Amino acid sequence: MSLTNFLEAKNLKVGYGGRPVLDSFSVALAHNEVLCLIGHNGAGKSTLLKALFGLVPLNGGTILLEGQTIDRPDPRGMNAAGIALVPEGRGVFPGLTVAEIMRLGFWANGIPAGEQSARLDWVMSVLPMIKKFYQQRAGTLSGGQQQMVSLGRALLSQPRCLLLDEPSIGLAPKLFQDLVGPIRALQQERKMSILIVEQNVREALKISDRVIVMKSGELIREGTPEAFSNNTELMELY
Template sequence: MNAQVHPDPAPALLETRQLVVGYGGRPVLRDFDFRLLPGEVLCLIGHNGAGKSTLLKTLFGLVARQEGQVLLDGQPLAVVEPRRLCAAGVSLVPEGRGVFPGLTVAETMKMGLWAAGVAEGERQARLDWVMSVLPALRQFYGRRAGTLSGGQQQMVSIGRALLSRPRCLLMDEPSIGLAPKLFQDLLQPIRQLQRETGMAILLVEQNVKQALKISDRVVVMKSGAIIREALPAELDDNAKLMELY
């Protein structure tokens, strides 16, 4: 009787193997293995300095790795840099929103369309699509970003990241400076979009309770290492979370 052959599992969308990253000779991540699966919302939590944002920035090419591999769709990337990742369908919502205060929302989106490599003939349709996901953008489309509230600025940052119609969205601390309800109001349309399109999301977040509400899986980091992987329901009370911090 022939042995049954099991097919290999689908590759992770983003993966690291034996990753080493640090600053000024001090390692932050060492021999770090990580996987973001296609179509999942993965919440990455942990105390300040655990290495969460460093991992996300390394995945997007904003911080150089010292050793190890970053893989996209199971293939090692010889060079990890933002333009290549964006072209491959990976987009970033940076910590601190990253909007230029002197530019209007319209100018920000125009620049974002150019940076995303959207053909000129497709730009209006792409912009209309983003507005359908985040319709509140229309209410302040002509205003300068510096005059907007924190929540409005975060919506602009998310909208800009969506201009490339990414299959993977990296979000770095999107709740900073936002009330919990406003944070949820921002995340709910993104979660709905994720369910409709199968987009993967890697969410680095300190507002754990709110982030767990939209997550499929949780990875807990401490001192540059993964100390636990869990389902959101396994971390649904404060006592369980406190044990990990």
């Protein structure tokens, strides 16, 4: 295995209730790479992210982090290793204010009290719009604002790797651009690795270094964004 890979899955077998979703699936995410994962609904994209983060158990296969095998991946361990997941559907608590959600993020990430203010200032420098609705309840925010909160909470840990599960859901194209622009800038500044699952192919390709296409739990195509930009056959998957 090349040491350029940050996160790698080999021959993963994952399923629900005895029904396989991924069968002998392999993928690698390099250091300092934005890898875009696209495919139809039910292709297994979200299941892959959950398996990589330890939210669903493996029925077989291996996950490696910087060349080291992770025997039983779990969210706390993966988070401690520098990996953060931004789940599909944003996952914010509608009854809590943004400030309260961030305090929960401090606790979940084990960030010492003495570091919390500086960490929050850093997140606000990446996503300054959050300042405008910091005291509002999440349930009163727009979809784009909620997505910023979800991303901001994930960034509190200053991760080395982001797993983004369909961040554009429910967002107008302009709002998605406002979100992914800072993500790409941050990635380039900090040399982060990002695996982004996305249905908004056109916008996702703009920030990606490499693209893989899934269909029915299998990797069916791989290449640079340029290779897919005018691919009519690819667009028919949607």
